[in-house]
Amino acid sequence: MKHLLSIMLLCAALLPCTCHNNPPVPQGQPDLVVDGRRILVEPGLSRFYPDGSPVGEPLLVYIRLTASDSGPLPVGLAATQAWVASDEDVWETGLTEHTAKKTDYHSAYYAEGGPGWTPGLTADVTVRIIQSGDGSWDILVRDCVVNAIQQY
Numbered sequence: 001m002k003h004l005l006s007i008m009l010l011c012a013a014l015l016p017c018t019c020h021n022n023p024p025v026p027q028g029q030p031d032l033v034v035d036g037r038r039i040l041v042e043p044g045l046s047r048f049y050p051d052g053s054p055v056g057e058p059l060l061v062y063i064r065l066t067a068s069d070s071g072p073l074p075v076g077l078a079a080t081q082a083w084v085a086s087d088e089d090v091w092e093t094g095l096t097e098h099t100a101k102k103t104d105y106h107s108a109y110y111a112e113g114g115p116g117w118t119p120g121l122t123a124d125v126t127v128r129i130i131q132s133g134d135g136s137w138d139i140l141v142r143d144c145v146v147n148a149i150q151q152y
Contacts, residue, residue, distance in 0.1 A: 041079070061093065
């Protein structure tokens with residue numbers, strides 16, 4: 001009986017140390033400056049509800065990169081990963097370039113298959129930006145709203 005009590009106390013002491021399933025979110029900075037130029041990182045969150053269905057498709061994150069001076073983006077700049085966090089829930093995902101939206105002046109990236117969060121919910125989005133050969137940055141955009149889209 002004494003051993004059982006010891007085991008129970010040990011388990012209770014270890015509970016706060018147990019890991020949760022959410023991945024750690026990197027500490028992001030609010031702005032991105034590359035080669036002395038400010039780059040805008042604009043995320044969007046949405047869920048598609050086909051034909052007015054009450055059951056929407058999973059969350060989609062969309063990231064747009066644009067130079068604030070309206071000039072061409074720095075060479076080799078790309079968004080590679082995103083963390084979308086609301087309260088204790090985190091969706092970590094790789095990003096795919098939306099090549100149809102790419103120009104010299106902006107680029108776009110997306111990921112599908114996120115959680116089924118309710119439209120209107122707000123989430124913080126951290127985006128990993130890399131520049132080939134010159135490093136990487138984690139950019140944090142706070143309070144992005146999950147939008148409901150009824151049709152494409």
